Amino acid sequence: MQDSFLHKGKRRILVKYLKEKIGIKDERVLAAIDTVPRHFFMESVFLDYAYEDRAFPIAAGQTISHPSTVAEQTELLEIERSDKILEIGTGSGYQTAVLIAMGALVYTIERQKGLYDFSKQMFKKMNISPIHQAFGDGFEGLPFFAPFDKIIVTCGAGELPMALLRQLRVGGKMVIPLGVEEEQVLYRFTKISPTEFEKEQFGLYKFVPMLGNINK
Template identity: 70%
Template sequence: MRDTYVHKGKRKQLIDYLHQKIGITDSFVLGAMNEVPRHLFIESVFEDYAYEDRAFPIAAKQTISHPSTVAEQTELLEVNEGEKILEIGTGCGYQTAVLIQMKALVYTIERQKDLYNFSTKILRELNLRPKFQSFGDGFAGLPTFAPFDKVLVTCGAEILPTELLKQLKVGGKMVIPLGKTDEQVLYRFTKISETQFEKEEFGVYKFVPMLQNKSF
């Protein structure tokens, strides 16, 4: 896999931008993103722009998120080494790779077959392997492997998926965009008890919609 000094230099510039301009302060997040070659997760036609703070189209009419969005969501998740993290929406696998680079135990679900196939291949080639990778319905989560320390939803849900909250440990956190338009509000839910949650709001973002059922 091609990851040259030019790529690494551009990646370092991106990390500096995320820290200085976006305000990301978690060195664990920044360090992980500095190690993951984002250009390998997008089409080669976009390679020269891979380390700009831009989203790009990927398979199945989806997008790879802006690096700033990945950094902000990951920072909100407050990842610790060895934690079990449920990721809803593997996409091309870039966010997954960042979490794995942070030494989290990642359980990830993707409903689009083309993206599931692509992400499985690229993560294997980079030797960044999730604990479990599934082609399935993200609304259902992975109850067999629950409970999870953290849940990260990388697509915008119209309604709060309560099944995912059930699969969260007490004390755990879920970061999720919620909204019925092409713009959603990013929330963090902290599970206080089996029936109580603290909700925090972190501004407006644009995510692809969270949809039910597999798509072949």
């Protein structure tokens, strides 16, 4: 596993693209994208394309999201250092690594055993670690560790998971794609009281579906 000067140069080009073409303004998000080797989290056949703004297949029929999608979702969270963040859908671990690079305290959950095992091994190789990594049902969240400052959902939910909103602290934010079709609408929910939420909409995206239970 190597992070060469070539890879670092391609990341700098990607960051420039995210800033100038996509409109990412949060410098801490851009710095994290520049720091985390995306190619570590991808299958070798796609390594030459790791820093293009494209999604690629990973294990269990899932995908590693476009870098622009990772950057946009992360920016919408408005992360502060030491924010306690629940991530639904660890996947390959790339989004998790970006959050950790920003100084967040990450609690992450994955329902696919193969991806859970892969990401766990990758974090160990990179000498990074979420606060808690779980194999389980994302719809249930991690109530034992709640409340969370922020929640990020990296898969498209057919309906709003109320259990996750209950695990958000007042003043906290959840970024989640919602929709049952191939494209979903990206939303940000801000919890303004124990029973009230402000909802904002941020356009169409394409995510793998959010599924319940676990897959061993």
